[in-house]
Amino acid sequence: MSSLKGKVAVITGGNSGIGKATAQLFVQEGAQVIITGRRPDVVDNAVREIGAGASGFSGDVADIDFHDRLAKEIRNRFGALDVYMANAGIINLTGSDNVKPQEYDQHFAVNSRGVFFGVQAMAPLIRDGGNIIVTSSLAATKVLPQHTLYAGSKAALAAFARNWAIEFKERRIRVNILSPGPVETEILGKLGITEADRPALDAHMANTIPAGRYGRPDELARAALLLASNDFVNGVELHVDGGMSLV
Ligand code: NAP
Numbered sequence: 001m002s003s004l005k006g007k008v009a010v011i012t013g014g015n016s017g018i019g020k021a022t023a024q025l026f027v028q029e030g031a032q033v034i035i036t037g038r039r040p041d042v043v044d045n046a047v048r049e050i051g052a053g054a055s056g057f058s059g060d061v062a063d064i065d066f067h068d069r070l071a072k073e074i075r076n077r078f079g080a081l082d083v084y085m086a087n088a089g090i091i092n093l094t095g096s097d098n099v100k101p102q103e104y105d106q107h108f109a110v111n112s113r114g115v116f117f118g119v120q121a122m123a124p125l126i127r128d129g130g131n132i133i134v135t136s137s138l139a140a141t142k143v144l145p146q147h148t149l150y151a152g153s154k155a156a157l158a159a160f161a162r163n164w165a166i167e168f169k170e171r172r173i174r175v176n177i178l179s180p181g182p183v184e185t186e187i188l189g190k191l192g193i194t195e196a197d198r199p200a201l202d203a204h205m206a207n208t209i210p211a212g213r214y215g216r217p218d219e220l221a222r223a224a225l226l227l228a229s230n231d232f233v234n235g236v237e238l239h240v241d242g243g244m245s246l247v
Pocket of ligand 1: 138180
């Protein structure tokens with residue numbers, strides 16, 4: 001398996017869940033992968049778990065300087081990169097009436113602004129023919145309870161990605177969106193849902209998702225690999241949601 005042999009990939013939020021599973025698969029496919037996340041210990045553990053081919057760089061995507069520091073690191077260590085996956089994201093489920101300005105700003109700072117300035121910093125380093133993957137969410141296109149703020153912060157990504165695909169076309173840099181439905185990752189513990197309410201959520205998901213279950217991170221990783229490695233796939237939003245967008 002060598003569809004990414006010799007390639008360099010950066011995955012934000014690569015220390016956990018979908019990002020980590022994608023980093024694992026990309027390394028298996030021959031890439032050198034730099035994973036990021038705010039928690040240095042979790043980044044280090046993920047690097048150890050993934051093994052040779054992975055390295056880490058800690059920091060907050062909401063911090064604009066972080067992207068410049070990461071770009072400098074990539075330039076110094078690798079000279080350039082081939083795949084940039086802007087995947088880090090946060091969610092706190094809540095009704096719009098409860099959203100405080102700080103929570104609003106945090107969602108947009110991570111989920112939208114963090115992606116925009118990440119791409120701004122990385123694009124000059126992406127080799128011609130490389131690609132960008134942006135992790136959005138089913139929530140960006142489907143109304144889900146308590147998702148309004150999160151949905152808004154992810155919805156910007158589709159517009160960014162469409163425009164980038166054209167902005168970067170002279171360099172044949174493709175830009176695609178990975179849009180997961182509910183996937184069993186640590187994020188499910190960060191929704192603001194109590195432990196007591198979790199079984200009800202799980203039962204609701206099993207009943208609602210046509211696949212009858214949550215997605216697995218490795219299933220999203222395989223979709224990310226398709227986007228990263230198929231040179232004729234450009235400007236798509238790939239829904240990997242067990243069919244949930246249909247119901
Ligand atoms: P996860 O396991 O919680 O991973 C989220 C990752 O983002 C972690 O590595 C986290 O690392 C990183 N992160 C969060 N805030 C950050 C910040 N400010 N700066 C840098 N890194 C940050 O969740 P996941 O499910 O894999 O989520 C990955 C992406 O998929 C997210 O964009 C999420 O919105 C999207 N998504 C997930 C689902 C789902 O059901 N799982 C559904 C739709 C979309 P640190 O905490 O160490 O910073």
